[in-house]
Amino acid sequence: MKTLMKGNEAISQAAIVAGCKAFFGYPITPQNEIPEYMSAAMVNAGRVFVQAESEVAAINMIYGGAAAGVRVMTSSSSPGIALKQEGISYLAAAKLPCVIVSVMRCGPGLGGILPSQSDYFQVVKGGGNGDYYTPVYAPNSVQESVDLTIKAFDIADKYRTPVFVVVDGTLGQMMEPVEFKPVTPYQIDVDSFATNGQSGKRGYRNMVNSLNLSAIGLEKSNFELKATYDEIRKNEAMYESSVKDGDEIALVAYGVPSRIALNAVKALNDKGVKAGLIRPITLWPFPDEAFKLPASVKIVLVCELSMGQMIDDVRLALNGSVPAHFYGRTGGVIFEPEELVDAAIKVVGGGK
Amino acid sequence: MAIIYEKSKGLTERPLTYCPGCSHGIVHKLIAETLVELNLLDHTVAIAPVGCSVFAYDFFNCDGVQAAHGRAPAVATGIKRVAPESIVFTYQGDGDLAAIGTAETIHAAHRGENITVIFINNAIYGMTGGQLAPTTLVGQKTSTSPFGRNVAHQGLPIKVCEMLAAIPSSYYLERTSVHDVPHIRKTKAAIKKAFQYQVDGKGFSMVEILSGCPVGWNVSPVESMKFIKEQMMPYYPLGVYRDGGAEI
Ligand SMILES: Cc1ncc(C[n+]2csc(CCOP(=O)(O)OP(=O)(O)O)c2C)c(N)n1
Ligand code: SF4
Numbered sequence: 001m002k003t004l005m006k007g008n009e010a011i012s013q014a015a016i017v018a019g020c021k022a023f024f025g026y027p028i029t030p031q032n033e034i035p036e037y038m039s040a041a042m043v044n045a046g047r048v049f050v051q052a053e054s055e056v057a058a059i060n061m062i063y064g065g066a067a068a069g070v071r072v073m074t075s076s077s078s079p080g081i082a083l084k085q086e087g088i089s090y091l092a093a094a095k096l097p098c099v100i101v102s103v104m105r106c107g108p109g110l111g112g113i114l115p116s117q118s119d120y121f122q123v124v125k126g127g128g129n130g131d132y133y134t135p136v137y138a139p140n141s142v143q144e145s146v147d148l149t150i151k152a153f154d155i156a157d158k159y160r161t162p163v164f165v166v167v168d169g170t171l172g173q174m175m176e177p178v179e180f181k182p183v184t185p186y187q188i189d190v191d192s193f194a195t196n197g198q199s200g201k202r203g204y205r206n207m208v209n210s211l212n213l214s215a216i217g218l219e220k221s222n223f224e225l226k227a228t229y230d231e232i233r234k235n236e237a238m239y240e241s242s243v244k245d246g247d248e249i250a251l252v253a254y255g256v257p258s259r260i261a262l263n264a265v266k267a268l269n270d271k272g273v274k275a276g277l278i279r280p281i282t283l284w285p286f287p288d289e290a291f292k293l294p295a296s297v298k299i300v301l302v303c304e305l306s307m308g309q310m311i312d313d314v315r316l317a318l319n320g321s322v323p324a325h326f327y328g329r330t331g332g333v334i335f336e337p338e339e340l341v342d343a344a345i346k347v348v349g350g351g352k
Numbered sequence: 353m354a355i356i357y358e359k360s361k362g363l364t365e366r367p368l369t370y371c372p373g374c375s376h377g378i379v380h381k382l383i384a385e386t387l388v389e390l391n392l393l394d395h396t397v398a399i400a401p402v403g404c405s406v407f408a409y410d411f412f413n414c415d416g417v418q419a420a421h422g423r424a425p426a427v428a429t430g431i432k433r434v435a436p437e438s439i440v441f442t443y444q445g446d447g448d449l450a451a452i453g454t455a456e457t458i459h460a461a462h463r464g465e466n467i468t469v470i471f472i473n474n475a476i477y478g479m480t481g482g483q484l485a486p487t488t489l490v491g492q493k494t495s496t497s498p499f500g501r502n503v504a505h506q507g508l509p510i511k512v513c514e515m516l517a518a519i520p521s522s523y524y525l526e527r528t529s530v531h532d533v534p535h536i537r538k539t540k541a542a543i544k545k546a547f548q549y550q551v552d553g554k555g556f557s558m559v560e561i562l563s564g565c566p567v568g569w570n571v572s573p574v575e576s577m578k579f580i581k582e583q584m585m586p587y588y589p590l591g592v593y594r595d596g597g598a599e600i
Contacts, residue, residue, distance in 0.1 A: 022434050048433045052426065053459040060423035060456070064430020067417050068397075068438075072430070090420050195415035195431070197438025200394025207409050209418040 002177040007142045007167060008033035010178050011075075011101055014149035016041055017180050020099070021070035022048035024061035026080060029113040030169035031103035034075040055080040059087030059100075066096035067208040069194025071153055071185075075101035077169075078119045079110065082127065088162055089128025092225070093210030097156035097188065099149065100134075101165045103172040106332050114332025115169035117255060120309035123164045124283045131222055133229050135236060136164040136283040138254045142176035148281070150183055155236060157188040159228050166283070168305060170256045170334070232285055239287035243276030245294040249348050251340065252278045252314055252324075253303040261303050264340035271341070273348055283310065291317035300324040301344050305334060360384035362393055364413045373573025375563030376405055376472065378530045382540045383443070383470060384412065386547055396439040397431055399424045401453075403445035404478040404565075422453025425460035428467045439550055441468040446487040447477045450510045454486075457516070464521035464555035468546045471512060471558055473527075474565040475584060482568035486510040489583055494568075513560050513593040524549050524557040525593035531564070531580040535590075545597075554596055562588055 005013070012034050015023070023042050025035040035051060042049040048065070052058035058074050065072035076084060081102050091098060102123055106116035121127075123136050135155055137148040145167060152163040191202050199205040212218040242265070243250045249268070253261035258279040268275040276297075278290045291314065293300075299322055302311040308326045315324050327343040329335045362384025370376045387393045393414050400408035402421035409416025415438075419427040424442035432440045449457050449471050460467065476494055477483040483496040487509045491500040501509070513527045524546055528539040539561055546557035562584045564576035571579060592598070 022430070024430065050429065050433060050463075053455050056423065057426040057429075057456055057459065060420060060426035061430035061433075063419070063423075064417070064427035064432075065434045066430075067427070068431045068435045070434045072434070086420055087423070094418075195397050195417050196435045197395040197397045197415055197431075197440070199396075199415050205413065205415050207416045207418075209409055209416075211406060211418055 002179045004175050005142060005178050006033055006172070007145050007174050008103065008172040009037045010142045010146050011149050011165065012037035012041065013180065014146040015073045015099065015153070016045060017183055018150045018153040019071050019183070019185050020047070020073045020153065022065040022072045024050050024052050024058040024065065024072070024074050026052050026055045026058050026076065028077045028080045030105055030115070030172050031075050031077045031101065033172065034101060055083035056087065059084040062098050063087055063091055063096060066091065066098045067094070067194065068196040069190035073099040073101065075103065077103045077105045078107050078122065081119065081122055085126070085128040088134065089126070089130055089132060090210055091162040092128070092132035092134060093130060094208050095160040095193070096162070096208065097160050098162050099152045099156055099165060100162055104166060104168045106330060112332050113169070115305065115334065116330060116332060117168055117257065117305040118307070118309065118330055120283060120304070120306060123166050124313070132225060133284055134162050134164050135232055135285070136166055138166050138281060138283050139171065140255050140258045140279065142171070142174060143178050145171060146178050146180060154186040157186045159232055161228065166255070168255055236282060237285040237287040237289060238281035239290040240279040240281065241276065241290050243278060243293060243297060246296050247274045247276045247294065248296060248298055249273065249275045249344055250278050250293060250297050250300045251275060251303055251344065252280070252300060252310070254280045254283065254310065257303060257305055257335070260335060260337055261340055263337040264344065267337055267341045268344055273345060275344060280310070286313045286317060288317040293322065298322055299347050301347055302326050303335065303340055304328045306330050360388055362387045362413050363411055366410050368411060369407055370404065371567040373564065373566040373576060375474065375530050375561070378536060379470065379472060379539070379561055379563065380408070380411055382536070382543050386540065386544045387414065390544065390547055390551065392439045392547060392551070395437065396441070399428050399440065399442040401442065401444040401448040403448050405443055405445065405472065406479070408443050422448050422451070423456055424448065425453065425456040425465070425467070425469065429460055429463070429465050432465060432467050439547065441470060441547070443470045444472065445478065446471070446473050446475065446485045450486040450512050458519070461516050461519045461522045461556045464523070466550055466553055466555050468550045469558040470543065471560040472563045473512070473560050473588065474563040474568070475509070476565050476568040478565045478568045482570070489587055509587065511588065516558065517593040521555060522558070522594050523555040523596040527560040527562070527588060527590050527593065529562040529580055529585060529590055531562070531577040549597065
């Protein structure tokens with residue numbers, strides 16, 4: 001049965017369906033519906049909800065909850081995610097699974113509360129210290145937010161890593177019909193790592209730690225992380241592409257702006273400009289595969305609600321095969337399909 | 353042959369890494385003995401801070417977590433809330449608890465988290481090489497207060513027990529010292545009380561322990577014990593600052 005829900009509420013309910021046992025958060029617009037929803041729903045479900053004193057405390061509560069071996073989630077928005085970065089680095093290093101929702105707003109600084117994608121770098125390239133990555137899911141509808149949040153919990157458990165779900169403020173506030181299907185969660189071996197105070201039952205004690213003062217020892221744990229990241233890169237990249245042989249231009253967009261880009265692609269095709277759309281669904285691992293383009297495609301136009309961040313990864317994926325151009329609005333301004341059409345026509349026209 | 357003394361089963365086989373004369377070792381022993389005596393070891397989680405005791409997870413013979421600098425009370429909250437049947441304690445230095453982690457400390461107490469905090473007040477940052485701590489005494493010279501702590505410049509040292517005593521949901525707060533055997537015994541009794549309160553579900557308990565850091569203070573171990581007695585105790589009075597169990 002489908003129900004009409006706001007993106008932020010749907011993400012919250014998805015976490016509950018996925019078996020999230022504890023939520024720790026701190027208020028910040030435009031993600032407040034998540035802790036608000038959780039403050040009632042988690043308690044009603046007999047689970048844990050704590051409003052922390054800061055994002056720093058919240059992510060460290062997550063570290064504790066994850067260390068104790070249960071599914072945990074936190075959510076925040078850009079300035080709050082900035083404060084969580086140290087904790088995320090610790091979670092990655094200690095191989096603790098958790099889900100972090102980032103409802104992006106515009107910056108830098110306090111910026112504004114309107115939707116934005118200017119924190120692609122923040123979630124994809126990290127910001128915490130050290131050599132670590134986090135898988136990042138970027139849905140473009142309320143239903144996909146639900147499905148990917150549920151998936152994020154499984155991926156977190158499977159690879160023992162923090163996982164991001166990123167949406168922009170629009171998706172968080174948007175209402176669409178959604179369906180929650182029954183979930184069979186990935187079965188993580190809790191006894192193998194959890195510090196839940198059951199050393200007696202288990203017969204041995206567990207330790208959660210990221211410290212290693214031996215150079216060789218620490219290099220080894222970095223190699224282990226790298227092996228996990230290689231597996232994730234191999235198995236977990238997701239994208240959608242409508243680019244086909246004969247197209248001259250490929251537009252690239254993720255999240256809600258990909259829906260605007262899709263309208264632009266339709267309009268371009270109506271005007272006789274053969275265009276397709278590539279929509280990365282995972283921002284890390286980046287779907288490099290999607291950028292092995294038919295020979296007809298001569299140009300790529302990356303459309304983001306930022307000053308150009310994902311375009312760096314697009315260029316790496318293209319590896320010089322064709323030029324990548326950029327069109328973006330920011331500060332909370334959202335582009336219209338017509339702007340993308342004009343930008344596409346301009347770049348396809350090239351020197352004409 | 354009768355065994356007269358043996359290492360507590362609450363500690364692992366791993367040799368402690370503290371400097372000779374350091375008080376961390378004494379306090380580790382007291383905690384380990386308490387966990388064994390109260391029969392808690394097999395369901396306890398120890399949370400190590402960033403500081404000289406960063407390896408505490410290696411020393412206590414129970415589950416162990418290493419937390420980011422200052423965040424141990426938040427990590428403890430996460431564990432205790434999802435595993436309420438476990439016994440959770442943090443072990444923190446003064447830089448960790450009273451500088452970078454002040455907010456986490458105060459809010460854990462405010463929420464009345466049912467955890468135990470063992471607070472090592474050695475008036476200095478030991479691990480990073482003897483810098484000024486929030487608890488460094490007025491006039492005390494450290495590597496970042498070479499002219500001595502000056503109230504006009506660095507303010508007064510923080511009195512953590514007194515500060516937390518203002519919080520109604522702090523259930524048990526006591527300041528003790530480990531500078532001689534009678535005080536070590538009193539410290540053990542305080543630690544035991546703090547853990548017992550957690551077992552009984554009473555909420556936030558903390559024992560602040562005046563401790564010696566001979567290396568950071570640049571004095572001999574014997575002189576460090578004298579420093580606690582003569583310099584620290586007058587500014588940091590020992591005693592019970594809150595005891596929910598004793599109030600009628
Ligand atoms: C975020 C962060 N800032 C600074 C440090 C460096 N650091 C390591 S230990 C320490 C001070 C510890 O002092 P204290 O808590 O008094 O414990 P002690 O070493 O005296 O036992 C500092 C500042 C760090 N590891 N992480
Ligand atoms: S530096 Fe001080 S606190 Fe650290 S181990 Fe040495 S004596 Fe102990």
